[in-house]
Amino acid sequence: MKKEDKDLLLKDLSARLPYECRVFYEYVDELDGKTYGYSINLNTWCINELEANKAVIKPYLRLMSNMTDEELKEYERTLVLGDITWKSIDWLNKKHFDYRGLIEKSLAIKVTEQNNPYK
8 A cells, every 4th residue: 555545544544433433454364374354343453553554444435425415414514604624524524424535546445235334
């Protein structure tokens, strides 16, 4: 992973810690050399593993284009004069939206009807 992508992912994951973000955690077992992966709740340990290059961590995120009309109205109430505020970012993190383009960069897993760990 490129340093700039890793830095972007670390910033994003750190902001999502309070919001029960689900991540796909993948690592290579040192004993048998096999790769294992599973879905877990994001925690500081995950971030440490990613930072130390011991694991691949990908959050499950929603596309901004998948925001419902009701969510859009709720999101717009967090804006001030049309600009994003800290409340806007908190709301996007709480609702697990990909506002940094991580899905497009293959740094996150797109939430779909069939692949939704938040249900």
